[in-house]
Amino acid sequence: MRLFAVSAFALATLATPAFAQDSTSTFTGPRAEVVGGWDHVGSEGDGTSGFSYGGALGYDAQVGRAVIGAEAEITGATTEENGVGAGRDLYLGGRIGFVAMPNTLVYAKGGLTNARFDVAGLGSGTTDGYRFGGGVEHDFGRFYGKVEYRYSRYEEVNLNRDQVMAGLGIRF
Template identity: 45%
Template sequence: MRKFVLTAAASALALGIAAPAFAQDAPADVTFTGPRVGVILGYDKLQPGSGPNSDIDSDRKADGLVYGGDIGYDVALGSLVVGAEGEITGSTSKVTNNPLDAAALGYGRVKSGRDLYAGVRVGFLAAPSTLIYAKGGYTNGRLDLVASDGTTTTGQHFNLDGYRLGAGVEQSIGSNTYAKVEYRYSNYGNARFEYANGANTNNFDVDTDRHQIAVGVGYRF
């Protein structure tokens, strides 16, 4: 996991260093102020955490494709840019088991469901059209489950609450359009199990890590 994080950080740093070189041809009226909307696509990895309360091998993971959209509002204060953003994504990450295997606890499939995020970001202008930023906020994820006792198949899900931290580079590619790349780390520390009939358990402690490298394009109004 440490190697994965270092690789992602190095990639973001390299892009941040290189971005000013191709930012020189940007339009003169580029601004990082106002509402924006965009789409997101990237790599997603979900795995048990490695905290002191976790006795699950952190190599047991589900990885796949993250996809979705985001909205935000930014304000440029000189070379400093601050803003708020929200995001909804889905993922193809999943683990498939034999539900009759005792080790699977009756679960035939565990799949990443929708993920909600709300937070803030703060950045600085490395060039007139290049923003390097950090972000953080609240995230709520879902794990969709398919369970079977060999005769009846049912579906339930876990709701996971946690926080997200990340960093990225946003590059203006026109007066109103932009592209970005970012690394995001999420940790879910609370969960509740929700049954098919709508009932749910009380919250309980978990330790689940999520790593994502995502690219996005968007339009600023």
């Protein structure tokens, strides 16, 4: 958790000079980011909330105002109830979007997810599922910030996961 906070602070500090830029952005190239936000895991209206944190790598290509990309992410979570906790979550997927304003991308995303759930006294297990969602990304030059909602479904264990995440990243 401390590593996430320090990374986010360092990234925000480095991005500060870029906030003044007024050039038209390009959303093309490899990117790396840290993410964190609200995490809710449950089934049929029940569940518990916590904090999710992690990082992602991706690549985007912009053609005109359209953007298409691929991404991979790993997160952890503090979400726990009655001895059952959400562990790490692996995600591999893609996104498609459009440049709504010169420096702002609106996108939808989807892909596959693999989550680990830890049960006190019994150990842990993994389950596969799917994820879809959407978000808004704003470019500050080489750095960017984003906010997104995502929904994950794990049919095998009848669990849903809702997340609202914020991210800070750098485009190479």
